Amino acid sequence: MRRGENPHMRFAALAVALVLATNAFGQQKPESTAGDPGSDLLWKKLDTHVGDIADRFDGVIGVAILDLTDGRILLHNGDRVFPTASSIKIAILVELYRQDQETHSGANGKARLDDTYTFDPTDLVEDSRIMAGLTAGVTHLTNRDLAQFMVAVSDSAAANVLIDRVGKDNVNAMLRGVGLSKTMLRRKMIDIVAAWKGDENVATPEEMVRLLDAIYKDKVLNKESTAALMKQLSTLKQSYIPRLLPESVQVANKPGELEAVRTDSGVVFAANRPFAISVMTAYDRDERAAERAISEVALEAYHYFEMRGKVSEYGRVLPVEKNR
Numbered sequence: 001m002r003r004g005e006n007p008h009m010r011f012a013a014l015a016v017a018l019v020l021a022t023n024a025f026g027q028q029k030p031e032s033t034a035g036d037p038g039s040d041l042l043w044k045k046l047d048t049h050v051g052d053i054a055d056r057f058d059g060v061i062g063v064a065i066l067d068l069t070d071g072r073i074l075l076h077n078g079d080r081v082f083p084t085a086s087s088i089k090i091a092i093l094v095e096l097y098r099q100d101q102e103t104h105s106g107a108n109g110k111a112r113l114d115d116t117y118t119f120d121p122t123d124l125v126e127d128s129r130i131m132a133g134l135t136a137g138v139t140h141l142t143n144r145d146l147a148q149f150m151v152a153v154s155d156s157a158a159a160n161v162l163i164d165r166v167g168k169d170n171v172n173a174m175l176r177g178v179g180l181s182k183t184m185l186r187r188k189m190i191d192i193v194a195a196w197k198g199d200e201n202v203a204t205p206e207e208m209v210r211l212l213d214a215i216y217k218d219k220v221l222n223k224e225s226t227a228a229l230m231k232q233l234s235t236l237k238q239s240y241i242p243r244l245l246p247e248s249v250q251v252a253n254k255p256g257e258l259e260a261v262r263t264d265s266g267v268v269f270a271a272n273r274p275f276a277i278s279v280m281t282a283y284d285r286d287e288r289a290a291e292r293a294i295s296e297v298a299l300e301a302y303h304y305f306e307m308r309g310k311v312s313e314y315g316r317v318l319p320v321e322k323n324r
Helices: 007-027 037-056 085-103 143-152 156-166 168-177 192-196 205-216 223-233 287-308
Strands: 060-067 073-076 116-118 140-142 251-258 261-268 275-282
Touching (some): 060 287, 073 205, 085 143, 085 156, 085 168, 085 223, 085 251, 085 261, 140 143, 223 251, 223 261, 275 287
Antiparallel strands (some): 060 073, 261 275
């Protein structure tokens, strides 16, 4: 203390400085929450729950769940090759839209959504319940109509006509173009002879969500074509991913089934946090159990993304901001 300085004034100044420093410290925001420990814990719980479902399943199951916001991916047997069953029809649909888009840029010799097809009963295959009810030589459809049959009721005759029109090799070239090496369209639908030869349509769960990611982010199609494709793929249908989800949630997906095989792949538009998911099973002893497992994995994933979409970085659900 300097000579002549009032000790009481000195003490008061120190007290004020201490209070101001304490207040400033208390108002500081914590260091960056990069990595968001809270969401990391939720992600680990999701991983654990998915693992529990996989462990209970009597067969082989592969899972890929991709956060379309930050690119985080969860994998269980994600790189294992599975039969796709009808989920491969997503790739056929993408190639149809891609070729239609090219025609608008002046390309020739490509399939268009509005190209017409006259029903020919020789195109029928087993399990073509919708196409079988058409009138031969009279009923005219567009490729868009065939695609709707393929998506909504998984009509295999419609899918085979589209394979002829877009070209199997072109479908596979499109898949290679987005970096997929294991996903392949090797045969038409219901071609048992080809299947016995090993020409199975195959994919991995990880590659299916990578394909969906490329579609969602307009890497394969322009925004207009992507929107139209997603709308068609979101047609209400009997499938496994949306089975336990709220009816209000949009799901753009395509399931598939063969004996001892169940699959489903799609984009779930959880509010503010959409995600891509692919669940594939094989060696199924109980096909209904396989369907339930897919639905349960999808529900666990939805719980995670639905929560992430409505909370702050600290895990608080905030009220919707109103215009002032």
